[in-house]
Amino acid sequence: MVAHRLDEIDRKILAELQADGRMTNVELAKRVGISAPPCLRRVRALEEQGLIRGYHAEVNARELGFEVQVFAMVGLESQAEVELNAFEERCRNWPLVRECHMLNGEVDFMLKCVAPDLSSFQSFLTGQLLSTPNVASVKTSLVIRGAKDEPGVPFDVLEARLSRLA
């Protein structure tokens, strides 16, 4: 946690770029209250420290033909580290799997998947996921509709927390 090395301006920068990753540097500088050159230097520093991992366009999956979104909860036979790594590596190579998180509890992995339609997903499910060695159980849940989808971090919570420490 290097957040303590960040001042309020840095956090504002992160919040602004999280909200609009294509913001101009001069616009960003204006919003955080400094001039353009030091602002750009701060952004570069944040990138090099790994606090900014990258920038991405948010695409409309549904309009692009991915109408199905599914959460899959996967249990493995063996939870040996080698087996966990092997399963994670498989997930990284499956394009339909967009996220893979290891969990505590009875379920070992939570997968977020997308697919053009139900039959595509089902053929992935039976042909790939369920036929993977060491996979003991898969429970899937279809996403009916999305109500909120804002990956990232709530900077207002961060501000409140840091000001309490000050």
Added chain:
Amino acid sequence: MVAHRLDEIDRKILAELQADGRMTNVELAKRVGISAPPCLRRVRALEEQGLIRGYHAEVNARELGFEVQVFAMVGLESQAEVELNAFEERCRNWPLVRECHMLNGEVDFMLKCVAPDLSSFQSFLTGQLLSTPNVASVKTSLVIRGAKDEPGVPFDVLEARLSRLA
């Protein structure tokens, strides 16, 4: 689904911007094989059609002090539309809840939450989520580690699918 109106260049543009949302227009044009002006026109059109919803910096939540990530599966007492909307609206107002998806099956909602630490999350869980009217059950799973996290869409799958239709 307007994907049919897109040609291969448009899809390449989307894929490139999904991978790097801050790519220069000239760089983008070079990669997709056209010159800068028409490339910019295409990007603008994609934005206006809503196929590009926005651009976001991907921040390192853990380094920023959000060390806890939790999936929460929520069941409601009543699934009447009014109640569903009410719950969704609450989720939108909870900063710790970053995603909220309505599911089929026994569980009504899947929430992805972040928090600075376990006790913050637990106080949110007991003080907010569990004490919300109409919430019948909440099962939570802590994320131990992340293996893959690439929101968005696998454009290679899209390409394969469209070429099959052609």
Added chain:
DNA sequence: GCGGCTGCGCAATATTATTTCCCGGTTGGG
């Protein structure tokens, strides 16, 4: 008080975005 360090802002330069204009290919009617 005095270097040394750090971060800001200003000004100049290089790069990029954006607009304008023009050209070639394609399509549909005559």
Added chain:
DNA sequence: CCCAACCGGGAAATAATATTGCGCAGCCGC
């Protein structure tokens, strides 16, 4: 078959932006 309108693409000019270099002020540690 030809012509005209149309839809993109490219080239050049212009505006905006990013980037660099430099000097200045504030802040320690001595």
